[in-house]
Amino acid sequence: MDSLTFGAINIVVMAVVMWNIPLQFIPLMIWLERKGAAIIQDRIGPLRANIFGIRLFGLLHTIADAIKLLFKEDIIPNHVHRLYYVMAPFWSMTVALVPLMLIPIASPLQIGAHLFRFQVADYSSGLVLLFAITGLGVYGTFFAGWASNNKYSLLGSLRSSAQMISYELGMGLAIVAVLMAYQEISVSSIVEKQSGMMKLFHWVVPLPNWGIFLNPVAFVVFLVSAFAETNRTPFDLVEGESEIVAGYHTEYSSMKFALFFMAEYAHMVVASIVMATLFLGGYQIPYVTTEQLRHNSHYALCAILIIIALLCLIAGIIVYKRAKAYGMSFAEKLGKKEYFVISYLLFAAALMSIFLVPLVVQMRFAALPSQIIVAALQMMALFGKAMIFLWLYVHVRWTLPRFRYDQLMNLGWKILFPVSLLNIAITGIVISFT
């Protein structure tokens, strides 16, 4: 196989995978949002949808919602601008899905003479392109607001545009500081730079060489701006229901509304993965480099097994507690046993993975399998880090009230903007002395 064909296959495979990552995360995120809201507010959350009594912790509600929205009548009001009206949800969704194409999710595999990248496009100025694409997201909201021909929609999209412009500034300047710290602009080399230990003025600091430790101020600014960019609480003035009905999607129904909804979650997933990539070392495992991992791939596999065991154990405890607390109250026959069965399965899986660890430690892997194992571990690391941010989105949404419009603008222009400017200056000074 020549390298061109291999490259083409690589790109197609990775494009399909990367396209699917946010799409698979969306139902999970909707579930997490509902359950997170419930659990923060001392409730139980959605639990009633079931198939023959199997409830799956309310995961089926997402499917029920999707079916409902798909079969609802798709109304296009008479007073809208048809082209922009139809285009807006698709625009939002597409723009939300594209930026992931520039993010590497594991270090490349060496297959024979070829290099299989876990990244669609290893573009040399990838970071700039990434933010250019993310910045297009505001057009989806704006088209929707303009085309709806409705004052509330227009107000919502107006707020959205103003907010995006204000926060894009802080975000861009935060990125400038990060770029200065890494001295790199391609996303894959930024991730590679974040392996190993942190060095400051030639001293080794006992911290991983991650952006969050290199440049904490930029991280905070970026985090706040990312919340504003995705229009999430506390910056969700765009759809402030108490003031402007539902904002830009007031006139939308059925699957077009669902697309906006999904685009918001896709945006969150992308923003989380970008933040994990830029500030939490991407797919890097703290303290060890990819080379070290590949030479000790049996330990990497052990680490995967131990992580699976721990996750299964915690999930098992949570499910078992629920089975005891309210499993018996379910009316259906299967429902009474379901939670017990699931928790026992989880405990069994945890035990299995623990028993496999001593076997795996004695194994030695060839070059390619060990690379694949390391890649799997790195993907787990990246998505684990992204999950932290995704949970933070949910957690913040159900903790903080919405900002007032002037507070929002003050925060953007009077705090984040100067802080990130100052941060650039300080970063420059530090870099010039090292």
Next chain:
Amino acid sequence: MVKIVRRPHLAGMRKLYVVEILGGLLTTLAHVLRNLFFPEKLPTVFYPENRKAIPAAYRGRHRLMKREDGSPRCTACMLCATSCPAFCIHIQAGEADDPFKEKYPVDFTIDLLRCVFCGLCVEACPLDAIRMDVPLVSFAGYRREDVILTKEILLQHENADYAHAPGYNPHRPLSVTHGVHYINFLKNIK
């Protein structure tokens, strides 16, 4: 006296929001961890399967009380119908044979669709003939006739002492009589 509440002056670190936001996040995190690992402490009741006991002072659906001889206590004095702000009590009075009471209700209908559950009819009745303590939390129906109470339905309760049976729960009856009344009542309303 007028009390003026001034806007709290935010200064220093509080103005940066960071500390305040972290404090708020910690509060909700405590809830998350408690509810994740101790779900039995959640107050939620799985409603159709489990039901909470109905409190003694519950103002529920109407019923009519009976005398010892089984005839309705009501003398069709019309006080309840007059005091009803929704005009939903319809009484048709008839002359009674008993020399001590002039009238009795031939027909006594309460249109629950119009009733606002104010309880004024109970307040107005001089004979304690009408009460609103039927321990039912859900009495919706599929047809209008299901929620228009006739005299027969109102009189089905055999003077059961609902109000003084604290914690009365129709699904876990405290005594046999309560259960029987409730089951009879359900049979008849359908």
